[in-house]
Amino acid sequence: xxxxxxxxxxxxxxxxxxxxxxxxxxxxxxxxxxxxxxxxxxxxxxxxxxxxxxxxxxxxxxxxxxxxxxxxxxxxxxxxxxxxxxxxxxxxxxxxxxxxxxxxxxxxxxxxxxxxxxxxxxxxxxxxxxxxxxxxxxxxxxxxxxxxxxxxxxxxxxxxxxxxxxxxxxxxxxxxxxxxxxxxxxxxxxxxxxxxxxxxxxxxxxxxxxxxxxxxxxxxxxxxxxxxxxxxxxxxxxxxxxxxxxxxxxxxxxxxxxxxxxxxxxxxxxxxxxxxxxxxxxxxxxxxxxxxxxxxxxxxxxxxxxxxxxxxxxxxxxxxxxxxxxxxxxxxxxxxxxxxxxxxxxxxxxxxxxxxxxxxxxxxxxxxxxxxxxxxxxxxxxxxxxxxxxxxxxxxxxxxxxxxxxxxxxxxxxxxxxxxxxxxxxxxxxxxx
Amino acid sequence: xxxxxxxxxxxxxxxxxxxxxxxxxxxxxxxxxxxxxxxxxxxxxxxxxxxxxxxxxxxxxxxxxxxxxxxxxxxxxxxxxxxxxxxxxxxxxxxxxxxxxxxxxxxxxxxxxxxxxxxxxxxxxxxxxxxxxxxxxxxxxxxxxxxxxxxxxxxxxxxxxxxxxxxxxxxxxxxxxxxxxxxxxxxxxxxxxxxxxxxxxxxxxxxxxxxxxxxxxxxxxxxxxxxxxxxxxxxxxxxxxxxxxxxxxxxxxxxxxxxxxxxxxxxxxxxxxxxxxxxxxxxxxxxxxxxxxxxxxxxxxxxxxxxxxxxx
Numbered sequence: 115x116x117x118x119x120x121x122x123x124x125x126x127x128x129x130x131x132x133x134x135x136x137x138x139x140x141x142x143x144x145x146x147x148x149x150x151x152x153x154x155x156x157x158x159x160x161x162x163x164x165x166x167x168x169x170x171x172x173x174x175x176x177x178x179x180x181x182x183x184x185x186x187x188x189x190x191x192x193x194x195x196x197x198x199x200x201x202x203x204x205x206x207x208x209x210x211x212x213x214x215x216x217x218x219x220x221x222x223x224x225x226x227x228x229x230x231x232x233x234x235x236x237x238x239x240x241x242x243x244x245x246x247x248x249x250x251x252x253x254x255x256x257x258x259x260x261x262x263x264x265x266x267x268x269x270x271x272x273x274x275x276x277x278x279x280x281x282x283x284x285x286x287x288x289x290x291x292x293x294x295x296x297x298x299x300x301x302x303x304x305x306x307x308x309x310x311x312x313x314x315x316x317x318x319x320x321x322x323x324x325x326x327x328x329x330x331x332x333x334x335x336x337x338x339x340x341x342x343x344x345x346x347x348x349x350x351x352x353x354x355x356x357x358x359x360x361x362x363x364x365x366x367x368x369x370x371x372x373x374x375x376x377x378x379x380x381x382x383x384x385x386x387x388x389x390x391x392x393x394x395x396x397x398x399x400x401x402x403x404x405x406x407x408x409x410x411x412x413x414x415x416x417x418x419x420x421x422x423x424x425x426x427x428x429x430x431x432x433x434x435x436x437x438x439x440x441x442x443x444x445x446x447x448x449x450x451x452x453x454x455x456x457x458x459x460x461x462x463x464x465x466x467x468x469x470x471x472x473x474x475x476x477x478x479x480x481x482x483x484x485x486x487x488x489x490x491x492x493x494x495x496x497x498x499x500x501x502x503x504x505x506x507x508x509x510x511x512x513x514x515x516x517x518x519x520x521x522x523x524x525x526x527x528x529x530x531x532x533x534x535x536x537x538x539x540x541x542x543x544x545x546x547x
Numbered sequence: 548x549x550x551x552x553x554x555x556x557x558x559x560x561x562x563x564x565x566x567x568x569x570x571x572x573x574x575x576x577x578x579x580x581x582x583x584x585x586x587x588x589x590x591x592x593x594x595x596x597x598x599x600x601x602x603x604x605x606x607x608x609x610x611x612x613x614x615x616x617x618x619x620x621x622x623x624x625x626x627x628x629x630x631x632x633x634x635x636x637x638x639x640x641x642x643x644x645x646x647x648x649x650x651x652x653x654x655x656x657x658x659x660x661x662x663x664x665x666x667x668x669x670x671x672x673x674x675x676x677x678x679x680x681x682x683x684x685x686x687x688x689x690x691x692x693x694x695x696x697x698x699x700x701x702x703x704x705x706x707x708x709x710x711x712x713x714x715x716x717x718x719x720x721x722x723x724x725x726x727x728x729x730x731x732x733x734x735x736x737x738x739x740x741x742x743x744x745x746x747x748x749x750x751x752x753x754x755x756x757x758x759x760x761x762x763x764x765x766x767x768x769x770x771x772x773x774x775x776x777x778x779x780x781x782x783x784x785x786x787x788x789x790x791x792x793x794x795x796x797x798x799x800x801x802x803x804x805x806x807x808x809x810x811x812x813x814x815x816x817x818x819x820x821x822x823x824x825x826x827x828x829x830x831x832x833x834x835x836x837x838x839x840x841x842x843x844x845x846x847x848x849x850x851x852x853x854x855x856x857x858x859x
Contacts, residue, residue, distance in 0.1 A: 520808025
């Protein structure tokens with residue numbers, strides 16, 4: 115007993131000392147870095163986080179060119195978007211960020227995470243209609259420009275040009291023409307549309323968003339709904355029940371044109387099958403194009419906006435701001451960050467990116483898209499006839515995709531819309547508290 | 548720990564007056580090795596499990612979204628949980644699923660164990676085959692079954708004209724949960740089988756000889772001899788299984804992802820959605836409620852075990 119006391123005490127003390135040293139060793143270099151990371155030998159280091167891992171090479175080249183022109187700035191690219199929120203929590207976010215702009219990013223804007231970019235010269239070159247895609251989500255303190263669009267993805271109906279030509283079908287410009295085209299394919303034994311209902315998001319972004327966006331003012335609807343707050347019932351004029359009802363039969367009609375067994379096919383199955391020519395049309399966005407080409411390099415594809423009414427001038431495309439540029443408000447390198455953002459929005463950089471990635475440039479005087487896979491959407495984009503998908507307005511805690519899948523299976527529209535009303539009200543109630 | 552043993556040395560044990568044995572025990576030095584075995588694990592457990600759980604309980608009383616500002620909102624998250632039919636549905640699904648799976652797993656495992664305990668040909672080889680599902684990752688197993696249900700089975704069903712299976716049962720809101728039960732049973736039965744095998748091997752062979760002489764048939768022998776003698780193992784299997792199935796997650800993710808519609812959303816999936824959904828504090832309240840329910844069930848089951856004289 116007595117012998118063990120002197121033996122154990124020093125050992126514990128030395129243990130503590132060792133732990134303390136290790137801890138200090140771990141902390142010291144970190145603080146050293148933190149103080150000097152921004153500026154070293156007159157060179158400012160920027161951290162640039164972008165949200166698309168598949169275009170790392172393009173941005174590496176952009177950064178190389180930028181650094182050659184600006185020897186006093188060094189840019190580090192980080193394509194792991196998952197680091198963004200932890201960076202905020204540590205109060206050490208990247209200096210320049212690109213994000214897909216929807217509900218989640220709009221929440222960051224509301225919390226004042228991003229700096230005001232309205233005074234940047236580049237901000238004046240942006241197409242105001244496309245800037246509105248961002249502003250419509252709400253602006254920090256009412257008038258700030260927290261993000262500038264960099265790349266706008268437009269989605270419609272991807273179609274197989276060979277199947278259309280072989281059956282003498284022209285690109286439909288009205289709903290009736292679209293239905294007639296589907297009937298023609300059906301009569302010829304071709305599945306009009308390839309459905310991948312096993313992945314609920316494909317139903318949400320395709321069938322649901324296209325028909326909802328084509329038949330009602332989605333942004334206006336959600337603005338009114340949000341303004342109503344938690345005090346909303348199924349009977350209220352702002353409710354889903356009272357606005358989405360007329361669109362539902364068209365959604366079901368659209369769903370009925372899918373091939374048999376769509377319930378057990380997922381997105382990967384759909385890409386493989388559509389690339390093999392197993393259907394005439396595919397309700398997917400430009401993200402599917404590269405996969406379809408990879409599966410069948412010889413396939414001739416086009417895209418047209420889904421006509422939901424019989425007035426061709428009302429036909430709209432679904433768009434999303436795939437990449438929006440922001441500078442974090444508390445960055446110590448504001449001047450350098452602004453120069454980098456200015457460079458990214460130079461026509462040569464931003465237009466080339468969008469041309470390469472089957473997307474639309476947000477610049478006012480961007481050249482018309484010539485890529486035949488998406489040029490069918492040119493008209494809608496040019497005339498600003500587009501909408502952001504209705505499902506992107508839902509808070510992530512509402513499993514709206516699953517509700518849509520349920521609706522397609524059960525065909526019970528009343529139940530579907532009242533479920534959306536209830537979910538929306540419950541989330542509004544608990545987030546208002 | 549040195550201080551505690553010093554204190555024990557200095558102060559005479561109050562129990563020394565009552566009996567001799569406690570005195571001897573308190574005088575006997577406790578080997579510090581045992582503390583070195585227990586204390587680090589205790590510290591790790593407290594730091595990585597207890598502490599985060601308490602932080603979660605704390606945030607369930609706030610409106611914290613996972614980042615940014617938050618404030619206390621009292622019990623309103625808890626009140627809202629009880630008004631949320633989607634959460635209620637996930638509870639109903641999870642309990643029905645756990646009960647069904649527990650029953651099926653135990654019937655299947657007991658049957659397999661009886662077969663594997665009998666003197667059959669290639670017993671060792673067959674045992675190995677039956678235990679393979681246990682070493683495979685549940686997520687991988689469920690992805691494989693997902694492919695079978697969605698692609699292979701419909702093709703086969705169509706060829707043989709068996710229409711009920713011509714579309715994937717994973718796409719059927721009323722039947723998808725049966726597919727999940729099937730895969731869970733396939734994955735969980737070997738573990739239960741091992742426990743039953745251990746139980747069956749502890750039953751002495753003589754009693755069966757005696758029963759034979761008394762003219763009991765094999766079903767009678769099973770009902771009146773085997774089952775009562777391995778009841779403790781049955782209780783363990785039921786309790787461990789039920790608790791495990793209440794937390795079901797990865798097999799559902801691999802098979803249906805909670806769909807079709809909302810048909811197969813388990814409570815664990817709902818809770819996890821709070822991390823990505825900006826709904827952190829609300830789902831933390833859900834987690835606290837679920838913890839209390841499972842705690843209650845565990846206490847009841849432990850009571851049952853103690854009555855049966857079995858200890859875990």
